[in-house]
Amino acid sequence: MTKGIRVGLLADPAAPTEIARLLSDLEPPSEDREPWDIEIVSEPFAMDCEDVETALARLRDHARQHEWDIVIGLTELPFRDEDDGRYLLAETDPRQQTAVLSLPALGGFGMRARARHAVRALVSGMAGNAQAGHSEPLPRFTSRWRLLVGMVLANRPWLLVPGLKSALVAALTTGAVATINSTVWLLAGSLSPWRLIVATIASISLVVAWLVIDGALWDRPDDGSRDARERSRLYNTSTLVTLTIGIFICYLALYLVNLAWALFVLDPAVMGGYLHATLGYGDLFVLSWFVASAATVGGALGTGLESEEAIRAAAYSKREKERRNRLAHERT
Structure with missing residues (x-):
C-alpha cells in the first residue's frame, strides 16, 4: 500500500x-x-x-x-x-x-x-x-x-449593513417624514445635479469618518520606520474603501426604499398645486435622491451602532491585534 x-x-x-x-x-x-x-x-x-x-x-x-x-x-x-x-x-x-x-x-x-x-x-x-x-x-x-482588492473583499463590506440596522431604521424614519415635507420638495427642486452629487459624496464621507472615529479604526504606525508607515497606509486604505462600499450599499438601499414610499403615497399633481409648481413623477426621483443624502447623515449620526464588531471587522489592524491577544492568552 x-x-x-x-x-x-x-x-x-x-x-x-x-x-x-x-x-x-x-x-x-x-x-x-x-x-x-x-x-x-x-x-x-x-x-x-x-x-x-x-x-x-x-x-x-x-x-x-x-x-x-x-x-x-x-x-x-x-x-x-x-x-x-x-x-x-x-x-x-x-x-x-x-x-x-x-x-x-x-x-x-x-x-x-x-x-x-x-x-x-x-x-x-x-x-x-x-x-x-x-x-x-x-x-x-x-x-x-x-x-488591496483582496483585503477589501476579505473584509466583506456588505456585512456592514446588518451592523448598521439601528442606523438604517433611524434613516428610513427620517426619510419617510422628509418625503412628505413641502420644504424638502422645494429644496430638492432647487438643487442642480452636481449639487446633488456633492450632497451624496458628502453624506457618505461624513458617515465613514464618523465610523472611523467612533470605532477607533484608524491605524497608527508602531514606530517611525518606513515599513510601519506603509503598513498603516495599506490598512487605512482598505478600511476606508471597505466602509465606503458598505455605506454606499446602505445609501442605495435607503434611496430605493424612499423612492418606493414616495411613489406609493405622493401625487405630484397634488403637491405641485400646493407649491404652485408643475411637478411630475420624475421629480420623485430627485426628491428621493436628496432625502437619501439628508437621511443618511441624520439617521446614522443620530444613533449608536447595532454591532460594533461588524464595524471593527473592517479593519485589518483590529483583527491582527485580536489575533495577537488570543495567542498571548494561550501562552499564559
Whole structure:
C-alpha cells in the first residue's frame, strides 16, 4: 500500500478556515504519485503581519507536533519581503517543507479557485511532484493593488449593513417624514445635479469618518520606520474603501426604499398645486435622491451602532491585534 504524504493546512479562523476546508480533497497532479493525506487545523498563527519568518516558525512547530510532512499556512494578513519591500503571495521554506500563503494577495475575485491552484502548486513543489504540464509555477510576489482588492473583499463590506440596522431604521424614519415635507420638495427642486452629487459624496464621507472615529479604526504606525508607515497606509486604505462600499450599499438601499414610499403615497399633481409648481413623477426621483443624502447623515449620526464588531471587522489592524491577544492568552 502506498504511503501517503501528510499535509497540514493551518488556517486562520473565519474565511481562511472556510477555504481550507474546501481543499481537503486535493490530490496530486499525477495518479502515479503518493496520495496526499490532508489535515486541517483552524488557529491564528500569524504573530505579525510583516514578520513572515515568525509565521513560518510557528508552522514548523505545528508540523512537528502533528507529524506532518508538509505544512502550509493560510492567512488573510499581508506579508512583505524584508529585502525589497514587495508584497508576498507566498513564502516557502523547502528544507523544512513549510509555506505560508496570503489569501488577499490572490486578488479577492475567484479566491477559492485561486487558493486551490496555489495550495496544489505549493504542496506539489515541496513534495517533489511538480511536473511540466501538471502545474504552473506559483509567483512569489503580488502587486499592491491586487493585495488591496483582496483585503477589501476579505473584509466583506456588505456585512456592514446588518451592523448598521439601528442606523438604517433611524434613516428610513427620517426619510419617510422628509418625503412628505413641502420644504424638502422645494429644496430638492432647487438643487442642480452636481449639487446633488456633492450632497451624496458628502453624506457618505461624513458617515465613514464618523465610523472611523467612533470605532477607533484608524491605524497608527508602531514606530517611525518606513515599513510601519506603509503598513498603516495599506490598512487605512482598505478600511476606508471597505466602509465606503458598505455605506454606499446602505445609501442605495435607503434611496430605493424612499423612492418606493414616495411613489406609493405622493401625487405630484397634488403637491405641485400646493407649491404652485408643475411637478411630475420624475421629480420623485430627485426628491428621493436628496432625502437619501439628508437621511443618511441624520439617521446614522443620530444613533449608536447595532454591532460594533461588524464595524471593527473592517479593519485589518483590529483583527491582527485580536489575533495577537488570543495567542498571548494561550501562552499564559
